[in-house]
Amino acid sequence: MAIKTLCDGGLKVCALNSGRRLDPQKDFRNHRATWEMKYRGFGDPKTRMKDTPDFLDSEYNPGAWEHEVGFTTAPGTSWMWPRCSAVGGKTNFWGRSSARFGDIDFQCATLDQYDTDWPVTYEEIAPYYTRVEKMIGVASTVQNRRSNPDGVYLPPFNFRCFDWILQKGCEKVGVPYLPDRIAQLTVAHAGHPACHYCGDCTFGCEVGAFFSSPWFLLPSAESSGNLELRTNAIARSILIDGEGNASGVAYIDRDSRQEYEVYGRAVVVAASCIESARIMLNSQSRHWPNGIANSSGQLGRNLCDHLYADTASGYFPQLLGQPSFPDNVSANPIAWMPRWQNLNGPREEKFIRGYSIYPDGGCSEFPSYYDRIEGFGSAFKRDIRRRYPTPITLTVQAPTLPSQSNFVDIDPEAKDTFGIPMARIHFRWGGNELLMLQHAKQVSAEVFHSAGAVLESSADEPEMPGYSLHETGTCRMGNDPRKFVTNRFGQTHDVSNLYVCDASVFLNCTDKTTTLSILAFALRTSEYLLEQFRRGGQQATQ
């Protein structure tokens, strides 16, 4: 978003991307069937990453995910960090849920006295959300919920059988069940074709029917003539001039391992939360012995993530033996149970703030429920067939709270294969999100019961931290330079020509996903930068 906005605004931009460009016709799935793949889509057992969810690092998208830039974890920390290094990053393969944050999020500390408010109001951000939604196309409905400000929407996805059943069940328990906000085109929009519902999304969309940076933002930047995009360029550090300002970026070419420098009159960091912190912490000079723009000591701090866990998993007996149905139309949930807790008061529950739940189920590509059926032979085969339309899983998305114990620093010893000191992650779940998990499991069981579903399992433990790919924090924005890395516009307090345009600036991760808000905040920051340049006349490097 920053690249597009700055190029469209007339600035010359040199963009560094740590991976290669993807070719949708070659690097995406393109409707290939499992049996057309050598390893049937499971990937080569010899080389696939064991610690990465296999839906991310896939046989359908070889080479798109990062395998070379390592990281370390502090003792006691587990962290999974799937990163797409290719141009467009995770937007090539993301889940597309796109809810706005609201004042219940921005004014969180006023409500519950924990941590601190965001330095912005919903009223200030709303116009940016509207512009982003019009740009990318989001399918949903107006829902009038306090935690979920409504936006500008394309027609929603239709409900499938299990959506109606679950909605009925939720109604009895007093939980909302509504169309999610999804950045996927139910009608043609802004020059992009409507979705054809093949279910390939997680492996890339070859027609660009859902938002990704390469399909929606880069073309305009490239046609402006203002963009020079350097690929396979792994940023080592930000270059610092004699006054302590940013003067450019030092990077290493992934293929040749040569180091290069590019210079510009401003630097925008948008490498995703942990990478951005790593780059800035590794940018040291006599002005910035602890990392550039880190006079507050807050750079790398306040790492947040979404706790994910399957709170209920089982099946609908009422659908046993029914004909198969294209339930897997988006390869991801199309409905949600948006935050319904603590809406009327901050402490109605034992935890503060709130979580959302995503339902998924129905006919999918692989009958992974087979391990819940005993036996073998014709009866086993028949039961797999009968159960095909019936599976259902509820997954909680619960925000962690900013905490002293959760942060990123630089490992004093370990360097990656490019010789760059690695990020070290310190993270553990806190009590609030674990209370949310317990609560979500209880509600999920009630929903299953009232919907007539058979509950077969619920997670004892959350997924490994990092699983959600929704990390936030590390360069939080705020008005007080002693407590925050950037100001309310994403410009660092210490270095006026250094800007941050990703979820690093977020105060916390809320119960919503991050991409839509990253786009809205990045649009605002980029226009603020353009305004600074109009006054001062400078050139930009990213």
Add this chain to the structure above:
Amino acid sequence: MLRILAIAAGVASFPGFSKWSFACGHLGSSIAQIKPAAYQPLFFTPAEYSTIERLADLIIPSDETPGASEAGVSEFIDLMVSRDVGLQSRFRSGLGWLDSHSKTSSGNTFLGLTPARQTRVLESLAYQKNFRTGEEPGREFFALVREYTVMGFYTSEIGLKELDYPGLKFYSESPACPHHDPEHRNLPLAKN
């Protein structure tokens, strides 16, 4: 109402399942190729491979619809195992357990048993009510073979046809539930 406009080009041009050979571009259209005369296992010995074939066939048999053998499941298992040292030892020791167990109880290797006896051996490994102490390694092995059989079968064209997999197609609008019964309590009678 849903309209299926077309099947994705990659799928439509696919002439039908031919026993899965490792070069993905190599897809013969002749039915005669479904049973190549001699498959050369990448990892298993011929005897081990025959046992894997038999096990896969018992787990997902040919009945009114095709099963594991038509879908080339044992070739898939051989390929996956050949690429993973950890799997190799689990499969090899499991196969060893199965044969020595069969010899002890019935005086022959697993393959040498009658189909009825083979089924009985598996029943004590597959159903909790039949579990016997001391057979934990056998149960683990059976679960492993079953897992890879399911993986191989339901990613083959035959397997996805068995489920009537509705994905990888073009739909003109977002598929909508066709029923008028939100709770789905009174659906038309299900197939078996």
